[in-house]
Amino acid sequence: MRAIKDQGKTNPTKTMTITLGTPANLLAFPHSQSSHFVPHLFNGYTPEARIQVRVEDAREGRCTSTGDPHITTFDNRFPNNYAHGDFVLYASTSRNFEVQSRHWHCNSVTCNCGVAVREDNDIIIIDMCQSEYGFAHPTVSYKTADGKPLSRAVTVDRDTNGKKYKVSTPSGAYVVAEARSTHMQITVHAPRVDFEHTEGLCGFWDGDPSNDLRMRDGSLSPRHTWWDKEFSEEWR
Numbered sequence: 001m002r003a004i005k006d007q008g009k010t011n012p013t014k015t016m017t018i019t020l021g022t023p024a025n026l027l028a029f030p031h032s033q034s035s036h037f038v039p040h041l042f043n044g045y046t047p048e049a050r051i052q053v054r055v056e057d058a059r060e061g062r063c064t065s066t067g068d069p070h071i072t073t074f075d076n077r078f079p080n081n082y083a084h085g086d087f088v089l090y091a092s093t094s095r096n097f098e099v100q101s102r103h104w105h106c107n108s109v110t111c112n113c114g115v116a117v118r119e120d121n122d123i124i125i126i127d128m129c130q131s132e133y134g135f136a137h138p139t140v141s142y143k144t145a146d147g148k149p150l151s152r153a154v155t156v157d158r159d160t161n162g163k164k165y166k167v168s169t170p171s172g173a174y175v176v177a178e179a180r181s182t183h184m185q186i187t188v189h190a191p192r193v194d195f196e197h198t199e200g201l202c203g204f205w206d207g208d209p210s211n212d213l214r215m216r217d218g219s220l221s222p223r224h225t226w227w228d229k230e231f232s233e234e235w236r
């Protein structure tokens, strides 16, 4: 068995052993207070199986959209987007995954006020765009493309003051949205499976910053002096 560690840290490859019981062990000891058979984990439980797990470091992508909004792509380019509306922040070109950001007016420019995450049929939205400007109260909503319940493998964590959210998906991709009084800070984390398979404002993730500002047809957007209008408009 091999596992992949995706925490953005560099650690040596490690091997560990996990010991597991078998169904025969789990059913071997009847619970004294009920008719059900349950495992005695602390007394008399002897695991039989031993599994070697190899943990390897894997590349993780990180892209941020902050302030009004300043974007840092997966490969560390810094396109600015001062337009109002909805944008593709990061989409995978090899699987059904997408993150969209929503900008509202923010003084003379714009700021993030919401983020929507989709993986396969599951869609989670962190939204403060309906709040009174300067008094942001983000809300969480979800929907599914097939009308079925949200996958149990999708989680949304919220901090104690209700301002910071983490949306985690089964692929290992996760998005952190932190609400400030007038804007939202968005950080997206891409799993290794999306390396060389990204598009959107977070750029083409391949380790080369020179090709980040890709348009939908694969051509590169011209670089401008103070903001990247053509590139931003491309990813509405």
Ligand SMILES: [Ca+2]
Binding pocket: 075, 203, 204, 205, 206, 207, 208, 209, 210, 211, 212
């Ligand atoms: Ca690149």
